[in-house]
Amino acid sequence: MSSLSKSLRRWGFVHKWSSLICTVFMLMLCVTGLPLIFHHEIDHLLHDEVQVAPVEKGTPFAPLDAVVAAALAHEPGHVPHYLIWDFDEPQNMLVSIGKTMDDNPASLRLARVDAYRAAYLETPDISGRFTNIMLRLHTDMFGGLPGKLFLGLMGFLFCVAIISGIVVYAPSMRKLSFGAYRRERPRVVRWLDLHNLTGILLMVWMLVVGFTGVINTWADLVIKVWQFNELSVIIAPYKDRPLPAQPTSIDAALRVAHEAAPDMRPGFIAFPGSAFSSRAHYLIFMRGNTPLTSRLGRPVLIDATTGAFAGSPEPPWYVKTLLISQPLHFGDYGGLPLRIIWAILDIITIVVLITGLYLWLRRRSPAASAARASAAVPS
Structure with missing residues (x-):
């Protein structure tokens, strides 16, 4: 057996098992992610x-x-x-x-x-809403941080399956015209062609969505690391200060934030003692003004007792990566047309996963094995 054949067998092993382990969970993520693309419209319709x-x-x-x-x-x-x-x-x-x-x-x-x-x-009580149930299933399967990290692992295996699939099927695709669908061949070959074609067409998009999904599962840890490193330097002198009994005006704090970031607009304000801020500060997250840069920005810390500017650290690269990954994952930075495109690509990804699962379930059929053995030979 040549070294190339051995290498392809190893990659085939990686593709098979990475796909098998993650496929059911990725199907769940694709199905639950589809309504989340249109969660605003669904909420307006149902509630x-x-x-x-x-x-x-x-x-x-x-x-x-x-x-x-x-x-x-x-x-x-x-x-x-x-x-x-x-x-x-x-x-x-x-x-x-x-x-x-x-x-x-x-x-x-x-x-x-x-x-x-x-x-x-x-x-409103959103706990029983369809979109909230879909969101919890999609983000952590109601399992909190362990559930998020588990789904992150499944997303990583999904990316491995895509890359290994490209390596495995590239040699056989050289013998066929791009986009070939051999409708006269047995069903298992037709499903293999459909699986390969949809997978190749969507490989970049699936890698982007898969990888950004993995990053999103690390969000809690990323924020904690940021708070422990960069933000802790600013808030260290205030660590023993109790929550302010009479915090300064929110409007006054926002005016100070606008002076620190005049070309940006506020996205949210974290109050003293909340998970995103310290016990002594308002954290005002200022954002850009375009659909994509609105996901980026920087925090402005305002002393909640005096209303004075306390600092505005530039978010590190890993926080910026997280902030960019969120709109890329759901396609919500380009309005309704982009979300429709995301939904279509999500449906095609479901086809990739189902055809891959079907091919594995047919693997023990003698007829299917013979058909797969000849699948690389063009008719």
Whole structure:
């Protein structure tokens, strides 16, 4: 046996077992990821929302302090963790609230407030929503960090399967015209051609989505490393300070953040004591102004007691990689047309996975084995 044949057998072994281990989980991720591409549209269709009365063009936004106060007035006994701008619906402000600042982030609720009138709208229970169930299955299978890391491993094996599949099938594809589909051959050969063709056509996209998915499963760890390294240097002098009894105005803090990053806009504000900030600071995450750069940006730390600028560290490369990977994974940086393309490619990926599973299930059939043996010979 030649060294090339031995090498191809080894790559074939890698492709077979990496594919077998991850295929069922990747099918689950593709199926659950499909509705998540259109989660806004699905939520609007399935769930009634409190309608917001339109405002005249040029109406100024309400003070942020009033927005937060409106949310807390309807949710007594709660404290704010985050104030979030809804870029899909600018008239909405979202206030993430919990009973204490030590609450598990997964248990926080989102209060929706009219951004122009500072009028409370609703705090919907999303735990039983179809899109939320799909999101939990897609991100961690309801398993928290261990579930995320497990799915990250499956995503890594998926990338290995794609790369090894290219290596294994490249020699046989040299004997066939690109895109060949031998409809006169046995079914197993036709499925093999379909598997190879769809896999080759989508290999770059599948690698991008697979790799960015792996990165997203590391999000919790990436943020912790960032906080422990870069942010800890800034907040070290404040580590023993208690939560401020009367924090400074949110609007005043935002004005200071705009002075530090004048060409950027706020994405969210983390309150003192929340998972993204220290016990002494507001962390205001400022973003770019284009669909892609809106996912990037930098944090601005504001002393929550004095309202003074405390620092604005440039996010390290691994945080930027995480921030870029999120819109690339879901295709939500180019509007509805790009999301439709992402959905079509997701469906084709499901075809790749199903045909690969079918080929493996047929592997012990004598007829299928004979057909596969001749599959590399063009008719």
